Amino acid sequence: MPLALFDFDHTATRCDTYARFLRTVATPAQLAQARWTVGPWLLGYRAGLVSAARMRARATRVALAGRCAAPLAHRAADYAANELPSLLRPDMMARLAWHRGQGHRVVVVSGSLDLYLRPWCAQHGLKLICNRLEAVDGDLTGRYAGGDVGARKVREITRHVHLSGDTRVHAYGDSREDRGMLALAHERWYRGRRAA
Numbered sequence: 001m002p003l004a005l006f007d008f009d010h011t012a013t014r015c016d017t018y019a020r021f022l023r024t025v026a027t028p029a030q031l032a033q034a035r036w037t038v039g040p041w042l043l044g045y046r047a048g049l050v051s052a053a054r055m056r057a058r059a060t061r062v063a064l065a066g067r068c069a070a071p072l073a074h075r076a077a078d079y080a081a082n083e084l085p086s087l088l089r090p091d092m093m094a095r096l097a098w099h100r101g102q103g104h105r106v107v108v109v110s111g112s113l114d115l116y117l118r119p120w121c122a123q124h125g126l127k128l129i130c131n132r133l134e135a136v137d138g139d140l141t142g143r144y145a146g147g148d149v150g151a152r153k154v155r156e157i158t159r160h161v162h163l164s165g166d167t168r169v170h171a172y173g174d175s176r177e178d179r180g181m182l183a184l185a186h187e188r189w190y191r192g193r194r195a196a
Helices: 017-025 028-037 039-046 052-064 069-082 090-101 114-124 150-160 176-183
Strands: 003-006 105-113 127-131 133-136 139-144 169-173 187-190 193-195
Touching (some): 003 090, 017 052, 017 069, 017 105, 017 114, 028 039, 028 052, 039 052, 069 114, 069 139, 090 169, 105 114, 105 150, 114 127, 169 176, 176 187
Parallel strands (some): 003 105, 003 169, 105 127, 169 187
Antiparallel strands (some): 133 139
């Protein structure tokens, strides 16, 4: 059975849903603190000096460490239902629908968060490989359970998806973190365009 692998942010969506979600759930005090604790890292990320994985880890820790998981899960489900639809790229959603219509296995492979991707993928009948937040006694630690998926997409794909020698793979991505995933594919789409 053919397999379609989709990155989420900037591939299925037109923007970074991760940062938007963190800003949505951060308290006013956390937003003020982020100016000084995340702001310099953001500048480093934009200059290419800080990796996306390190930037995500820093922002996640500031926004989510010590927060109760249950209320955030409710807010994330609301974000998935009410905010994500307006952020999706119609062309990529059409590609995703085409793969599903062909009976292909479709897997979202993302460095974004399970809190909002899980309900979104469940709504669309998609498999999911993404960053899972660690919780202890109902409170988030601000860390990922099992580490950041972003830089380890190929490893996570091969761990969770059976790839036989005759599996035709389609992959959609937009960043350096997606290059390994795209290399697995027979048909590659990079930043919305078919790549050689």
